[in-house]
Amino acid sequence: MAKVRLSIKGLLLASAALLFSGCTTVYKPLGWVISSYSKDEVVPYAMAHPDADVSVCGTGQGLTQLVGSFGRVVKDPNYTLFYTELLTGFCAENKAYEANLRYLRAEQQDQITIARDELMLAKRWHAIAAERRVRAVDFVTARYGDIGNETCPNLFKESDEITYMLGLVTALQAVRSDLLSGAQVGVNRDLAARTMRSSHCLDNEKWWGTPQAIRSTVWAFVPGTLPDNKDLWQNYQAADEIAKQHDALFPLVLHAIGADNQGKDAQVRKALKLAGDVQQRLNSDEHQFPAIYQLVNAISHDQLRQMSDAIWMEQKGHRSPPNSLDKFPDEAQRAPADIDGLL
Structure with a gap:
């Protein structure tokens, strides 16, 4: 019985030492576990979440x-x-x-x-x-x-x-x-x-034209950075083409915000129309965008939709309709005329 009491006493003393040792014994191992788990598991899981x-x-x-x-x-x-x-x-x-x-x-x-x-x-x-x-x-x-x-x-x-x-x-x-x-x-x-x-x-082709779109956006944001031999909108267009091949919306966001910063409404709409085309493929099973980076496209879509919403709100007083990144209230598509009765 004395041995049992001694063992319990030793366990209590060890537990107290563990608790009072603070970060040296408890927090550091826990910190390494949480930091490593967040890096290795939480970040990839979030990046793949739609x-x-x-x-x-x-x-x-x-x-x-x-x-x-x-x-x-x-x-x-x-x-x-x-x-x-x-x-x-x-x-x-x-x-x-x-x-x-x-x-x-x-x-x-x-x-x-x-x-x-x-x-x-x-x-x-x-x-x-x-x-x-x-x-x-x-x-x-x-x-x-x-x-x-x-x-x-x-x-x-x-x-x-x-x-x-x-x-x-x-x-x-x-x-x-x-x-x-x-x-x-x-x-x-x-x-x-x-x-x-x-x-x-970064490899421009591998990363969907984003590095090229980054450079274009710097030129759109910072006066005096555009080289004499470069055309801002042609550079965006080249990045857009690569983005479209990969079904990536990320470079199109950069195109849209760069155009918005320049006050170029036509270029904002161009980026949104391209995004609408890409989104149609993303809604199908044929898209090329990697599943492990779904969050990048999801956030990009939300940013583009916010810009579309602003256009609709300003003109119509409400947000953009569903699946209408490439549609604008002042560019309404006319229904084809019914000419059956005229034939």
Whole structure:
């Protein structure tokens, strides 16, 4: 009996030591497990998930603080934190676009006070999106080095390549979000300019024309960066052709936001019409886009639909109808005339 009591006492002492040892014994192993699991399992699972809303405002906001807290006791949670902040940035941007749609509706109905309030709210959410995207860029540069370095980072795996590419686009989006916020955050446009050099570290054909679209978007965002021997819209068109071959919407988003920044409505519509063609293939079983990156196309579709919604809201007071990325209210398709009775 004494031996049993002694064993129980020893177990209690060991348990107490385990608890009071804190991060040395408990938190570090747990931190490594959570960080490794998030990197190896959560990120690939989210990337292959077709529901953007679940991943953007669910996974992003749900994991950011949990994974980030373990950065206090383990090294290099940067890979996962880049993705969580990337997703939270899209979540904030979605809220900004929703406020902007309400602003357009109120403006159309001459509800001036409501319109002004919604516009201020949209700018507030764009500022939050910019802040989150800057943090995401900080995490990706902590892992791969500064954007715009003279040498390319070591991208050993395909997962490193797409992460780096998404990091470059996030840098562009951080600049754009700040511009839409009224420069509340003060993101330097040089951040966008630096992505040009780094975009050459990625294979343009393999990644759906996105690196070429990145360069075009820098030219659209930053005055004085367009080379004399380049045509902005021809460069976008070349990227669009590759994107269409791969059934990828991502480069078309860059085309649309670059055109929007330039105030080129015809080019915005061109990108949306191409996206409508791609979306039709994505709805079939014939598309070429890899299933492991479904989330990239899902988020891209939502961004393009938001731009389509803005056109419809401004002209008709409601969002775009289903499956109408390539249709606009002032370009309504006429039904063929019934001439049977005339023959």
